[in-house]
Amino acid sequence: MHLLISKKIIIYLFVFCFLVSINNISFMNVSFPKISKIEINGLNFDERKKIENIIYESNFKNIFYIDKEYLKKKINSINIIEKFEIFKNYPSTLKIFIEKTKILAQTKRNGLDYLIGSNGKLIENKDLILELPFIFGDLDTSEFLELKRKIDSSLFEFSEISNLYLYKSNRWDIETRNGNLIKLPKNNIKEILNLYVRMSNEKKINEKTIIDFRQKNQIILNEK
Numbered sequence: 001m002h003l004l005i006s007k008k009i010i011i012y013l014f015v016f017c018f019l020v021s022i023n024n025i026s027f028m029n030v031s032f033p034k035i036s037k038i039e040i041n042g043l044n045f046d047e048r049k050k051i052e053n054i055i056y057e058s059n060f061k062n063i064f065y066i067d068k069e070y071l072k073k074k075i076n077s078i079n080i081i082e083k084f085e086i087f088k089n090y091p092s093t094l095k096i097f098i099e100k101t102k103i104l105a106q107t108k109r110n111g112l113d114y115l116i117g118s119n120g121k122l123i124e125n126k127d128l129i130l131e132l133p134f135i136f137g138d139l140d141t142s143e144f145l146e147l148k149r150k151i152d153s154s155l156f157e158f159s160e161i162s163n164l165y166l167y168k169s170n171r172w173d174i175e176t177r178n179g180n181l182i183k184l185p186k187n188n189i190k191e192i193l194n195l196y197v198r199m200s201n202e203k204k205i206n207e208k209t210i211i212d213f214r215q216k217n218q219i220i221l222n223e224k
Contacts, residue, residue: 034062035094042084042098051075051096063088079121104148105164107135116141133158137166147172147189156193171214179208179224185216 038055040048054074060066068086075084075096082101089095101117106129108114114122115132120141128134135144143166151158163175172189174182182196192213199205205221212220 034092035060035066036092037094039093039095040098041096042100043080047078047080050078051098055094063090063092063094066094079117079119079123082117082119103129103132105133105135105144107139116144118145120145133161133164135164135166137164138168139166143170150189151193154190154193155197180205181210181224183210183212183214185214 035055038052040051043051055071058067058070058074066088071086072084075081075098080100082099084096084098087095087097101119101121101123103115103123104118105116106113106125107116107122109122113125113128115125115129116135117123122141144164147164148158151161160176160178161174162177165173165175167173169186171186172184174184176182182193184192195213196205196211199211205211206223208224210220210222210224212222
């Protein structure tokens with residue numbers, strides 16, 4: 001009786017091992033479908049092609065082998081992009097949803113014209129955009145974004161800015177679209193801009209006027 005049971009166990013083990021080996025061979029020979037479709041939402045044609053080329057040049061064998069971290073690093077190197085999400089749609093479609101950065105201003109660096117995005121990155125640009133303020137001075141974009149946050153928290157409208165001037169002392173001047181030049185102190189920028197707006201509303205400031213707020217408790221007005 002025991003001998004019969006032992007033989008059955010051996011037979012079952014043999015069959016099991018045989019089936020496992022067959023399945024392993026079959027699995028190794030499975031050919032997963034290559035990426036057949038890439039859907040990129042949020043970009044224009046040329047911008048989409050740039051990301052598609054990154055994916056194809058990465059030579060991912062199929063959707064299972066995509067290194068998301070590697071792909072994220074590559075996409076982040078494209079300065080026009082603010083944020084994005086990557087989805088694998090099995091078996092062979094890759095979907096990427098992209099939000100472009102908001103263009104806030106323009107500047108010049110090393111003789112080249114650049115746009116400044118809300119992501120703090122510089123985007124090379126050949127043509128000036130009149131609707132955007134131009135920034136003069138050797139700036140780190142983080143300095144501009146900090147100023148932008150202070151302006152947005154005040155009553156002053158950012159859209160009223162024609163030019164911005166950053167000095168080596170880390171102090172800003174604002175030139176408005178009506179020709180006024182606001183000379184800001186280093187500190188209390190929000191309060192100063194609120195004061196400027198109140199003075200403008202009360203008709204205490206004419207157009208094309210230099211308004212100097214640099215001295216504490218003193219405002220100097222000069223016509224240009």
